Amino acid sequence: MNREFKNILDSIKNKQITSISRTVNEEEYHRRFIPEDRLILLGAGHVSQATAQFAALLGFYIVVVDDRPEFANSDRFPMAGEIVCDNFIDAIDQLKITPEDYVCVLTRGHRYDADCVRHILSGPQMPYYIGMIGSKRRVADFREILRQEGYSEEKNEALHSPIGLKIGGITPAEIGLSICAELVQERSRNYVKDGIEYLEQTNCDLKTLEYLADGGEPRAFIMAIDADGSTPAKPGAIMAINKLGKTYGTVGGGCSEAAVIGRARRIIGTGGSDVVEVDMTNEVAAEMGMVCGGTLWVYIEDLKDDK
Numbered sequence: 001m002n003r004e005f006k007n008i009l010d011s012i013k014n015k016q017i018t019s020i021s022r023t024v025n026e027e028e029y030h031r032r033f034i035p036e037d038r039l040i041l042l043g044a045g046h047v048s049q050a051t052a053q054f055a056a057l058l059g060f061y062i063v064v065v066d067d068r069p070e071f072a073n074s075d076r077f078p079m080a081g082e083i084v085c086d087n088f089i090d091a092i093d094q095l096k097i098t099p100e101d102y103v104c105v106l107t108r109g110h111r112y113d114a115d116c117v118r119h120i121l122s123g124p125q126m127p128y129y130i131g132m133i134g135s136k137r138r139v140a141d142f143r144e145i146l147r148q149e150g151y152s153e154e155k156n157e158a159l160h161s162p163i164g165l166k167i168g169g170i171t172p173a174e175i176g177l178s179i180c181a182e183l184v185q186e187r188s189r190n191y192v193k194d195g196i197e198y199l200e201q202t203n204c205d206l207k208t209l210e211y212l213a214d215g216g217e218p219r220a221f222i223m224a225i226d227a228d229g230s231t232p233a234k235p236g237a238i239m240a241i242n243k244l245g246k247t248y249g250t251v252g253g254g255c256s257e258a259a260v261i262g263r264a265r266r267i268i269g270t271g272g273s274d275v276v277e278v279d280m281t282n283e284v285a286a287e288m289g290m291v292c293g294g295t296l297w298v299y300i301e302d303l304k305d306d307k
Contacts, residue, residue: 003306005213005221008033012204019198022223024275024299029225031236032198033209036061037187040095040127042088042116043106044071047133050176051104052077058180059203060102065091088116092123101127102183104163110138114145121146121155129186131163131179160186199225201236208249211240212303218243220264221303224251229294231280232256240303243268251298256280264300273301 004020011018012035019032039055041048044066052062056079063082066072072085084091088107097103097120105116113132120130134142139161146156164178165185201224212221222239224231232252239249239257241264251257256278263276278296 001214001305002212002303005209009209009213022299024225030196030198031223032202033204034202035204037100037102038063039102039104040065041104041106043108044076045106045108046172047175048106049076050173051179052079054176054180055183058184063095088112089119092116092119097123097125097127099125099128102129103127104179105132110134114142117159121151126158129160129183130158131160131182133163134161136162199236200234205238205249208238208240211248218268219303220268221301222251222260222264223299224296225299226297227294231294231296233296241265252296256296260298260300267300267302269302271302273299275299
C-alpha cells in the first residue's frame with residue numbers, strides 16, 4: 001500500500017479536497033483533487049436519465065429522486081450512487097441540501113417543478129446550483145409568481161431556468177447534454193483557490209487512485225506538469241502503469257502517450273524519476289495526423305509501497 005495515495009483516496013471519499021506536491025528540477029508542482037460534486041436530479045424521466053449518463057462521465061455523484069418505482073430504480077439509473085423513491089418534498093428534506101450541491105428540477109409536470117423550487121428556495125441552505133426545466137413563457141410566469149409570493153430577487157436570479165446552455169437541444173439526450181454543459185460551466189467557477197498555484201486538471205479518477213494506493217505490484221505514477229500550445233491533456237492529468245504496460249487513466253493517449261509509457265516501464269523498479277517532453281509540433285507528429293500542435297511535459301516516478 002502507498003500511504004500517500006491511500007490518504008488522497010480517503011479524503012476524496014470523505015468529500016474533502018486534497019492535494020499532492022512534487023519538486024521537479026527545483027520547481028514545485030501542486031496537483032489538487034476535487035471530490036465528486038453531488039448532483040440531485042429531481043425527476044427520473046428521459047431527460048433526467050440522459051443527464052445522469054453524461055454527468056456520471058463528468059465526475060458528478062448522482063442522486064435520483066422520483067415517486068414512481070417504475071422510474072426510480074437501478075435498471076434505469078445504474079450510474080446513480082443513490083436513488084430515492086419518495087415524494088419530492090420529503091426527499092428534499094431527507095437529502096439535506098448543502099451549498100456545495102447541484103440540483104436539477106426535471107419532474108414530470110410544471111406543478112411538481114414549481115413545488116420543488118419553492119421548497120428549496122425556502123430551505124435552510126441554498127444549493128450552489130439550481131436549475132429548472134421549462135419553456136421561456138412558463139419560466140417567466142413562474143419568476144413573476146415567485147416575486148409576488150415574496151421570494152427575494154437574489155433567489156429568483158439564482159434559479160437557472162430554462163435550464164442548460166443554448167445549444168438548440170430538442171431530444172432528451174441533447175437537452176441532457178445542454179444541462180451538463182451548464183453544470184460544467186458553473187463548476188469551473190466554484191473552485192476556490194487558497195493562494196497556491198495548482199495544476200489545471202483537478203478531477204478525481206477513482207480507479208487510477210485506487211491502483212496507485214494499493215496496486216500490489218511494481219508501478220509508476222505519471223503526471224502532466226506543464227504544457228505549451230494545444231495538447232491532448234492538461235497539466236494535472238494523471239496515469240498509472242505497471243511493468244507489463246497496463247495503464248490506468250491517461251495523459252493524452254495515442255502517440256503522445258506511447259513515449260511516456262515506454263519510459264515509465266523502464267523506470268519501474270529503479271526508484272528513480274524522470275520528465276519526458278512530448279513534442280507534437282514536429283514532422284513525426286504531423287505525419288501521424290496528431291490534431292494537437294503543442295508540447296507536453298510529463299513527470300514519471302517509480303512508486304514505492306510503504307512497509
